Amino acid sequence: MTTMHTLTTPHETGTEMPAQLLTPAGERVSDDRLDAWADGLDAAALRPVYRDMALTRRADAEGVALQRQGHLGLWAPAQGQEAIQVASARACSLGDFLFPSYRELGILIVRGANAADLVLGWRGEVHATFDPHALRVASPQIIIGAQTLHAVGYAMGIQRDGGDEVSVAYFGDGATSQGDVNEAMVFASSFSAPVVFVCSNNQWAISEPVTVQSRFPIAGRAPGFGIPSLRVDGNDALACTAAMRWALARARSGEGPAFIEAVTYRMGPHTTSDDPSRYRDAAEVEAWRARDPLTRLEAYLRRAGQFDDAFAAEVAADGDRLAAAMRAAAITAQSRPPIEVFDDVYAGQHSGIDRQRERFAAYLHGFADDNAAAGEGVAR
Structure with a gap:
């Protein structure tokens, strides 16, 4: 059974009824297509x-x-x-x-x-x-x-x-x-x-x-x-x-x-x-x-x-x-270290991912320095 859809009317809500077997009230109805x-x-x-x-x-x-x-x-x-x-x-x-x-x-x-x-x-x-x-x-x-x-x-x-x-x-x-x-x-x-x-x-x-x-x-x-x-x-x-x-x-x-x-x-x-x-x-x-x-x-x-x-x-x-x-x-759930976003992207090693990981690691390291400096300030 193959049913082709025929276009007969513009798409307006309610003007063309989709195929249905249950009414909104839950009553069983018949449809030749289904x-x-x-x-x-x-x-x-x-x-x-x-x-x-x-x-x-x-x-x-x-x-x-x-x-x-x-x-x-x-x-x-x-x-x-x-x-x-x-x-x-x-x-x-x-x-x-x-x-x-x-x-x-x-x-x-x-x-x-x-x-x-x-x-x-x-x-x-x-x-x-x-x-x-x-x-x-x-x-x-x-x-x-x-x-x-x-x-x-x-x-x-x-x-x-x-x-x-x-x-x-x-x-x-x-x-x-x-x-x-x-x-x-x-x-x-x-x-x-x-x-x-x-x-x-x-x-x-x-x-x-x-x-x-x-x-x-x-x-x-x-x-x-x-x-x-x-x-x-x-x-x-x-x-x-x-x-x-x-x-x-x-x-x-x-x-x-x-x-x-x-x-x-x-x-x-x-x-x-x-x-x-x-x-x-x-x-x-x-x-x-x-x-x-x-x-x-x-x-x-x-x-x-x-x-x-x-x-x-x-x-x-x-x-x-x-x-x-x-x-x-x-x-x-425990938040993962941000660097792990590069894990499991590919099944094996990938040089492009390795380069991105290195750059992101350097970026994260900058925050580590800021955090350390903030900690020293509190200590003083």
């Missing part, structure tokens, strides 16, 4: 999806609190985007390799990252906090859109090795204007690479609305590269799972890349250094709050008898334990 790919996804199968979404939200709230309290340098909130992150990651096989941006907290939760992995990178002292090969997740990319090139390159490697894994690239709506993303799609299409592009359209690229970023739905760009696409409700965990199944099946069978635009919303700031009240209306935020992905899935599970107070308490307790472990990891 129904076949939702086969076997009953309510019981979605309980683990809900759990990981709830853990992601709890971890996200703890990350924001830790940053506000001075334990982390920065945090990129994920509230509101849990469905596409968790559902798409859970749809993947364990061997599939995921290439996230800095906001895909839910992917790390799904893949079993530990509490320290979630927070220590945001202290700005290490290049990565986990082994990418162990989790099958690349270190989150800060450079906007760069991970799409990495994902396509990895997918072409899978192709040449004769493997059946799939590479998945995650990025936001703003990244689609970057050259890297467009170049990645050129290579993916030209070589029929087994890669899935997942664009989380959260409506805002920092302070720029998506209506400025793209006059038409973002999913419409992919067919121009020869890549079929689906525009899906990114707050609908069932629809996100079905869409990802479609995309993965296409890539895994040798048909080439697929593109998913998940229409969702960033409920919080772009990062903890941002104030979204300066550029967006509170009424818009409240309208999207009514489409919350967790309350939607909870309503569906309750209707099906798969969500009760005991399950809610179990999930809440798991979330509290994760948050406590994150806090402990952040509070007890």
Whole structure:
């Protein structure tokens, strides 16, 4: 099944409905594009999806609190985007390799990252906090859109090795204007690479609305590269799972890349250094709050008898334990000597890094002299 996205209307919020299987009230609806790919996804199968979404939200709230309290340098909130992150990651096989941006907290939760992995990178002292090969997740990319090139390159490697894994690239709506993303799609299409592009359209690229970023739905760009696409409700965990199944099946069978635009919303700031009240209306935020992905899935599970107070308490307790472990990891973390920023940049020795290390060591030594002089002054 390959679904091509057809451009018929300008991109205005609400004028073109994304594919949906659960309404905001949690009612099951039908969609010709997704129904076949939702086969076997009953309510019981979605309980683990809900759990990981709830853990992601709890971890996200703890990350924001830790940053506000001075334990982390920065945090990129994920509230509101849990469905596409968790559902798409859970749809993947364990061997599939995921290439996230800095906001895909839910992917790390799904893949079993530990509490320290979630927070220590945001202290700005290490290049990565986990082994990418162990989790099958690349270190989150800060450079906007760069991970799409990495994902396509990895997918072409899978192709040449004769493997059946799939590479998945995650990025936001703003990244689609970057050259890297467009170049990645050129290579993916030209070589029929087994890669899935997942664009989380959260409506805002920092302070720029998506209506400025793209006059038409973002999913419409992919067919121009020869890549079929689906525009899906990114707050609908069932629809996100079905869409990802479609995309993965296409890539895994040798048909080439697929593109998913998940229409969702960033409920919080772009990062903890941002104030979204300066550029967006509170009424818009409240309208999207009514489409919350967790309350939607909870309503569906309750209707099906798969969500009760005991399950809610179990999930809440798991979330509290994760948050406590994150806090402990952040509070007890020891700052590394600044010179160690040059460690582990390359697998082996590199003359360029060696020269930079020497220059930085000399710079740090100057501060040591100042500190010593200050100490002598106090002694006198």
